[in-house]
Amino acid sequence: SSGSGAPSGDAGGDASGELTTIRVGILPYANVAPLYVGMQEGIFEEHGFEIEPKTFNNGAEEVTALVADEIDVAFVGYFTAAVPISKGLPLQIISNNDQEAAEADAAWAAVTLVSADSDIQSVEDLPGKTLAVNALRSQAEVQNTMSFEAQGIDPASVNLLEVPMPEMGAALANGSVDAINIAEPFASAEIAKGARQIDAPLVSITEEGENFPNGGWAVTQDFLARSDAEALAEALAEATDFTQENPEAARAVIPEFTALTAEQVDSVRLPYWSSTVSRALVQQAIDMADQVGLLEDEVTVDDLLAEPARKFSDQ
Amino acid sequence: MLVVDKLGKTYGTGATQYEAIDEISFEVRRGEFVCIVGPSGCGKTTLLKAMAGLHSPTRGVTRLNDRAVTGPPAEMAVVFQEYGRSLMPWLTVKDNVLLPLRSRKMSSAERKQRVAESLNSVGLGAAGEKYPWQLSGGMQQRVAIARALAYKPDILLMDEPFASVDAQTRGDLEDLILKVRDEFGVTIVLVTHDIDESVYLSDRIVVLTNAPTRVNEVIDVDLGKPRDQVETKELPAFAHLRAHVYRLIRHREAEQ
Amino acid sequence: MLVVDKLGKTYGTGATQYEAIDEISFEVRRGEFVCIVGPSGCGKTTLLKAMAGLHSPTRGVTRLNDRAVTGPPAEMAVVFQEYGRSLMPWLTVKDNVLLPLRSRKMSSAERKQRVAESLNSVGLGAAGEKYPWQLSGGMQQRVAIARALAYKPDILLMDEPFASVDAQTRGDLEDLILKVRDEFGVTIVLVTHDIDESVYLSDRIVVLTNAPTRVNEVIDVDLGKPRDQVETKELPAFAHLRAHVYRLIRHREAEQ
Amino acid sequence: MRAGTRSGLLVGLEILVPILILAVWWVWSASADSFYFPPLAEILRSFQETWLFARFPTDVLPSLGRMFLGYAIAVVIAVVSGVALGLSVVARQAASPLVEFFRAIPPTALLPFAILVFGVGFEMKVFIIAFVCVWPVLLNTIDGVRAIDPVLRETVRVYRLSNVDQLRRIVLPAIAPQVFAGMRTSLSLAVILMVVSEMVASTNGIGYFVLQAQRSFDIAEMWSGILLLGIFGYLLNAVFIWIERRSLTWYRAIRSSST
Amino acid sequence: MTVVVETRSPSTSSLGPGARGRVAPTIAIVATLVLWQLAVTVGLIDAQYFPDMVSTVTQLAGLVVSSSFWLALADTLMGAALGMAWAVALGIPLGVLFGSTEWLYRAFRVPIEFLRPMPSVALIPVAVLVFGTGLEGKVFLAAFAAFWPLFVQTVYGMHDTDSVVVETARSYRVRTFDRLWRIKLPGALPFIMTGARISAAVALILAVTAELLFSQSGLGYEINLARSSGAISLMYALIIAAGFLGLLLNAVMVFIEQRVLSWHPSTRELLP
Numbered sequence A: 001s002s003g004s005g006a007p008s009g010d011a012g013g014d015a016s017g018e019l020t021t022i023r024v025g026i027l028p029y030a031n032v033a034p035l036y037v038g039m040q041e042g043i044f045e046e047h048g049f050e051i052e053p054k055t056f057n058n059g060a061e062e063v064t065a066l067v068a069d070e071i072d073v074a075f076v077g078y079f080t081a082a083v084p085i086s087k088g089l090p091l092q093i094i095s096n097n098d099q100e101a102a103e104a105d106a107a108w109a110a111v112t113l114v115s116a117d118s119d120i121q122s123v124e125d126l127p128g129k130t131l132a133v134n135a136l137r138s139q140a141e142v143q144n145t146m147s148f149e150a151q152g153i154d155p156a157s158v159n160l161l162e163v164p165m166p167e168m169g170a171a172l173a174n175g176s177v178d179a180i181n182i183a184e185p186f187a188s189a190e191i192a193k194g195a196r197q198i199d200a201p202l203v204s205i206t207e208e209g210e211n212f213p214n215g216g217w218a219v220t221q222d223f224l225a226r227s228d229a230e231a232l233a234e235a236l237a238e239a240t241d242f243t244q245e246n247p248e249a250a251r252a253v254i255p256e257f258t259a260l261t262a263e264q265v266d267s268v269r270l271p272y273w274s275s276t277v278s279r280a281l282v283q284q285a286i287d288m289a290d291q292v293g294l295l296e297d298e299v300t301v302d303d304l305l306a307e308p309a310r311k312f313s314d315q
Numbered sequence B, C: 001m002l003v004v005d006k007l008g009k010t011y012g013t014g015a016t017q018y019e020a021i022d023e024i025s026f027e028v029r030r031g032e033f034v035c036i037v038g039p040s041g042c043g044k045t046t047l048l049k050a051m052a053g054l055h056s057p058t059r060g061v062t063r064l065n066d067r068a069v070t071g072p073p074a075e076m077a078v079v080f081q082e083y084g085r086s087l088m089p090w091l092t093v094k095d096n097v098l099l100p101l102r103s104r105k106m107s108s109a110e111r112k113q114r115v116a117e118s119l120n121s122v123g124l125g126a127a128g129e130k131y132p133w134q135l136s137g138g139m140q141q142r143v144a145i146a147r148a149l150a151y152k153p154d155i156l157l158m159d160e161p162f163a164s165v166d167a168q169t170r171g172d173l174e175d176l177i178l179k180v181r182d183e184f185g186v187t188i189v190l191v192t193h194d195i196d197e198s199v200y201l202s203d204r205i206v207v208l209t210n211a212p213t214r215v216n217e218v219i220d221v222d223l224g225k226p227r228d229q230v231e232t233k234e235l236p237a238f239a240h241l242r243a244h245v246y247r248l249i250r251h252r253e254a255e256q
Numbered sequence D: 001m002r003a004g005t006r007s008g009l010l011v012g013l014e015i016l017v018p019i020l021i022l023a024v025w026w027v028w029s030a031s032a033d034s035f036y037f038p039p040l041a042e043i044l045r046s047f048q049e050t051w052l053f054a055r056f057p058t059d060v061l062p063s064l065g066r067m068f069l070g071y072a073i074a075v076v077i078a079v080v081s082g083v084a085l086g087l088s089v090v091a092r093q094a095a096s097p098l099v100e101f102f103r104a105i106p107p108t109a110l111l112p113f114a115i116l117v118f119g120v121g122f123e124m125k126v127f128i129i130a131f132v133c134v135w136p137v138l139l140n141t142i143d144g145v146r147a148i149d150p151v152l153r154e155t156v157r158v159y160r161l162s163n164v165d166q167l168r169r170i171v172l173p174a175i176a177p178q179v180f181a182g183m184r185t186s187l188s189l190a191v192i193l194m195v196v197s198e199m200v201a202s203t204n205g206i207g208y209f210v211l212q213a214q215r216s217f218d219i220a221e222m223w224s225g226i227l228l229l230g231i232f233g234y235l236l237n238a239v240f241i242w243i244e245r246r247s248l249t250w251y252r253a254i255r256s257s258s259t
Numbered sequence E: 001m002t003v004v005v006e007t008r009s010p011s012t013s014s015l016g017p018g019a020r021g022r023v024a025p026t027i028a029i030v031a032t033l034v035l036w037q038l039a040v041t042v043g044l045i046d047a048q049y050f051p052d053m054v055s056t057v058t059q060l061a062g063l064v065v066s067s068s069f070w071l072a073l074a075d076t077l078m079g080a081a082l083g084m085a086w087a088v089a090l091g092i093p094l095g096v097l098f099g100s101t102e103w104l105y106r107a108f109r110v111p112i113e114f115l116r117p118m119p120s121v122a123l124i125p126v127a128v129l130v131f132g133t134g135l136e137g138k139v140f141l142a143a144f145a146a147f148w149p150l151f152v153q154t155v156y157g158m159h160d161t162d163s164v165v166v167e168t169a170r171s172y173r174v175r176t177f178d179r180l181w182r183i184k185l186p187g188a189l190p191f192i193m194t195g196a197r198i199s200a201a202v203a204l205i206l207a208v209t210a211e212l213l214f215s216q217s218g219l220g221y222e223i224n225l226a227r228s229s230g231a232i233s234l235m236y237a238l239i240i241a242a243g244f245l246g247l248l249l250n251a252v253m254v255f256i257e258q259r260v261l262s263w264h265p266s267t268r269e270l271l272p
């Protein structure tokens, strides 16, 4: 139902047994499974929260809704969060959620695919070709630029074209683009149709075994001032780690907030969920964004990560 | 040639049903000039439109040369009572008159000639470049007449064509129509409220009753040809006919 | 009371400029019945609209009780030559007549009464619930007249109000208007093409020339009151006046 | 002379009111301190930097080109099929459910189909613009044809005008006023759809710029783009009105007050 | 053969007028469905990214029996109807006002023409900030977009009154209220009703679009879910459902139109 009933206030939290309603902005992707697993397992209830998810189509709308106090928490990518923060919006991430896989063949956040009969064998063949990305001036552009640089290719030589992810398969099929940078669940579906994977940008730019941070839970500074902010961060962290340990629980809840069927869920690559995140890699993400020119004022890891999230980050 | 056979028209259905024409039969011979007179609202326009194939009657049929009329026959022109609305406001007077000629096979010079001639004949030679809404009511009516004349029809149906022109112009136009009839053998059916006019113009007059309408009487007008505005109207027969028609129309039921 | 003072009207500018009225002056006294006659297209409608304050003249002025007319004065009603277009197709006949009464202070019963009366007086008592487009031309014209009568104006301007009705109805309506004038002292200015009508109705007749228009002659009609369709028309003075007007109109320049 | 002063006053009003609104906006936004409503001064600065005339050839011209093409295609298709549907009861009955169905489909929901059929390039965007702009003109055309004066219809039948003459000299002029109303609505839709279509697979364009700015939280830039869109909207409409006035002189003469 | 006059089969047709009115649309719909199926089966359109007709219709049939689908439909309809209601409540009176008062129109022409081409996507931050992500935000976007066609058509309609009618009203000194309410407005109705039908669809489109972007329920929300999960035939089934909503809204508009325009040539010719 539309129109959130009870707006959450600072009151009524810890002391009494009453639950505080938290309005959470999500994107309808497998990434946010911890929220639903946490609800299922009663993790949020334990910490005194009742979760009310609200689905959005993209991160920018979520940020607007956060500012408008339409939601309390939003799942956002690190790049999506870094940009408004650099422009002075009072946001911070209170808990990490998911990361890219460490190996290319398990990558779920971004893989570059070409069609089965394509001449393109590897990233080296991309110059002069058109690569579809989900959104320019955002994570997709940054990660590919960096991956090309890491693999010795001039990023300027590849034409990036913005195509919504659900339509990338069609664009590849009818030849309007030569390669697509795509995430789950579409990546698995395209691979099943015969597409070949030639790159996983976030894997290519990290050291062996490292997981590049993908997204976390953002709140406004106002929310951080609340007494229960820390408790929420803990609950989110607990749910995140529980989900990583119980992938079957994740697969069970995904059909609830996506239109994926149970069989489809079984075949998609799942995100790597972790409440902890490497400060160094977050800093790298910020630097990359800056390098591509997305940021205005300088942003540090501490600007991005709120106190609770910092606690969970490995040093 | 043109036979109206037991024609009847009922407008609407159910509660709002209105029987305009009960049953009308008469015929018009080739080259004849027939006037239709009758009280206001008795169904003259309805009858004329049915004869033109614009309305389908509820009962009965109109036959032209033994074939039932279902749509406007070729070679028929109509001057509508609502002359103002029958002119295209986006076309100049000339183009309005020219329009029906476009689909006829003739050289463009001939077309222009015809347009100029017919506009001249109704006294609007100078108004060709104006638009209908720049003309007075009577001038608009004359444009509608000019358009019908330029079309050179075999049958000409006119619905109160001189209602908005002054007495002098009216007389001129009456004579013009008579001349056209004589020259080209046009068959003419004309609706009018002016009894003098009906007697002056007609070979026969069809007098209608009040609604539901029937034919009251068909009067033969034996005033000879050609007619003359002064002489004909001075004939004793003219006065007699005129009085006769007037009496017929007066014999109307209370209120319709 | 109503003074037309050196009124002139030029339509358009530049190349398409057309001088319709050169200069017209005359006056209408309270309770007087004045007819305006003149050739088709000479500017009668233009003149009437200027008198009604609907057009602003190019030159001169109309004065009503010594005040210049700049917009339609209260207590004035107009019957338009384009009667069909002046009726609202979305209102029933009754509502069309009722509309101008809405802005007047009176009880709704009184309004209804007036509407019914005036529709009856033009012979349309039974047509109140119909829509204008369900009426014949003559009936529409009578609705327009009924609307003006129901308004009970002090001044009534009518532009060829009887052009589309039959002879019998025309006579009835003429007498109706005369009766209204006598009963309520209405001042009436009426444009007509029917010379008999102008003589029969008027206290004075204003005869206009061709465009660019001036007043040809103002004729006093001394036929006494009340008038009668048969008797008045049999008076020698009537025949004389009628011939006089006709001659005036005939004296027109070649083509306009 | 009276007419002269009157039109002078009107022109004055037309200039004064927007200036007043801008002034109010200026004062309000300067003190509002809202992230999403930056001071007008900042927006104007960004406007000047962005559009005068740095991005004009790269973003503005391609956008306008696509917009005009889509709009033109829509108008032609709408008028041609609208006339056909307005004239034939059977055709109208047959097409009506399809028309009503398709015009309720959100253009954004149509993107997947458009990409599949037209690819991600130029054609797809033109298609999206045309698809949306077609409906207001189509409905107005159909309704305009159906509203043609019955007396005119009868005149046409009596004089047996050729089909070409009927269309060119009767139907098209008669429906023009209403078609113009539809075109006016569609013109604004074209601007809107220009932006929407640039949500996908664009590398330039005003809409692309606005969306990028929105996404990267360059709010002043975003508003400067919106400002430009508004200015275009106004200018396009001004041109439109000018054309309309020229082609519908007769209509103004018979409609509303002529004085 | 004439173009201008509708070619109507005479009343002697073996089918009643009602039945005849259903045959043509049925044929058209069936033909479209068959063409769709053929286009996909033959391979004209890539079946991997565009579902064939049969599977989409099957999906739709599956949806029709689920209550959540009807709830979503009701949500969308609610947003569209409220948006339309606002558009009518503001668009027609303002259109009447601006269409009948020249100085007002001239004074606000610049801001009006400035606002009209505002894309809804650009307004989303405003909608979210001021009205939130609930029903209100959705209604605002739908109302904003649906307002303009109605407004523009009303302004045009106000100029469509016959000049003789206007002069009649002036000479009888019909008071302003009656002049607007009984003369100008009815005269403008043909234009307004066309505008209302355009606006109804626009309101629906914007309700769905708002749901696509930020709402928590409704067809647009479901479409967004299906799209972001690659459930193509589900997505198209939902889009078809949106189209059906359009048919429904239009039926309502036509119903109203036939009543308020019974005097108009376009409607009265349908009368026997």
Ligand SMILES: Nc1ncnc2c1ncn2[C@@H]1O[C@H](COP(=O)(O)OP(=O)(O)OP(=O)(O)O)[C@@H](O)[C@H]1O
Residues within 6 Å of the ligand: B011, B012, B018, B020, B038, B039, B040, B041, B042, B043, B044, B045, B046, B047, B081, B211, C133, C134, C135, C136, C137, C138, C139, C164, C165, C166
């Ligand atoms: N479309 C219609 N619907 C219902 N009734 C109509 C319609 N058209 C005409 N009528 C009615 O039919 C009758 C005859 O109308 P018609 O126009 O034929 O009369 P008419 O003899 O031409 O009158 P007039 O001399 O006044 O022009 C009238 O009573 C009129 O009310």
Ligand SMILES: Nc1ncnc2c1ncn2[C@@H]1O[C@H](COP(=O)(O)OP(=O)(O)OP(=O)(O)O)[C@@H](O)[C@H]1O
Residues within 6 Å of the ligand: B133, B134, B135, B136, B137, B138, B139, B164, B165, B166, C011, C012, C018, C020, C038, C039, C040, C041, C042, C043, C044, C045, C046, C047, C081, C211
């Ligand atoms: N809007 C206009 N623009 C230009 N010229 C016009 C306009 N209206 C009228 N005229 C011209 O002014 C002259 C007088 O027109 P008006 O309608 O006053 O004549 P009238 O005396 O009423 O004629 P009728 O008896 O035929 O109704 C005509 O020649 C006409 O062409």
Ligand SMILES: [Mg+2]
Residues within 6 Å of the ligand: B044, B045, B046, B081, B159, C136, C137, C138
């Ligand atoms: Mg008649």
Ligand SMILES: [Mg+2]
Residues within 6 Å of the ligand: B136, B137, B138, C044, C045, C046, C081, C159
């Ligand atoms: Mg006149």
